[in-house]
Amino acid sequence: MASVSASHLILFIASMVIAAGVAGTFTQGISRLSQGIDDQSLEVSEEVRTDIEIISDAGSPVYNNSTNTVTLLVKNTGTADIPADSQFIEILVDGQYRTNVTVTVVDGEEWRPNNVVRLEIGGADLSSGDHRAKIIVNGDEEVFAFRV
The missing domain is CATH 2.60.40 (Immunoglobulin-like)
Structure with missing residues (x-):
């Protein structure tokens, strides 16, 4: 029984490490996308206001x-x-x-x-x-x- 719970604990820890890595990657990607949208919206705003x-x-x-x-x-x-x-x-x-x-x-x-x-x-x-x-x-x- 102890060997089953130890293997479950190892799998649980591994899945948490993988989940944290994936979440960090998504967070960084979303931050870059957000910055790009902000930059683009400033350019579009300037173009719209220019006539x-x-x-x-x-x-x-x-x-x-x-x-x-x-x-x-x-x-x-x-x-x-x-x-x-x-x-x-x-x-x-x-x-x-x-x-x-x-x-x-x-x-x-x-x-x-x-x-x-x-x-x-x-x-x-x-x-x-x-x-x-x-x-x-x-x-x-x-x-x-x-x-x-």
């Missing part, structure tokens, strides 16, 4: 032939502040990524909701005809079609 509109008039001359510069006015219509810095704004003109961009806040010091920035996109040697500029900020995309 821009290109308010330049398509009929007005937005392209300067002598300086090869496209000038666009963009309004922050979202609820979040957006850094008025070209590293936070992606710009494509006729499908080509542009890095020669000057950002100037027109009505204030920061690009807050309802404020406007002037984007001066340099190095855009455009021929006569129809063109498109795409502006991307925090996943929000706006396309502006214009004619030179």
Whole structure:
């Protein structure tokens, strides 16, 4: 009888050790998953709060032939502040990524909701005809079609 209870005790202890190891692994995995969800929700919240509109008039001359510069006015219509810095704004003109961009806040010091920035996109040697500029900020995309 003593040998049966000793073997039961050994099996019980082994099962408790295995259960503790499994529980520790699950706890660590759930903690990582929770952290990932928190990080993702912050990004999604920022994207949802970001909204821009290109308010330049398509009929007005937005392209300067002598300086090869496209000038666009963009309004922050979202609820979040957006850094008025070209590293936070992606710009494509006729499908080509542009890095020669000057950002100037027109009505204030920061690009807050309802404020406007002037984007001066340099190095855009455009021929006569129809063109498109795409502006991307925090996943929000706006396309502006214009004619030179």
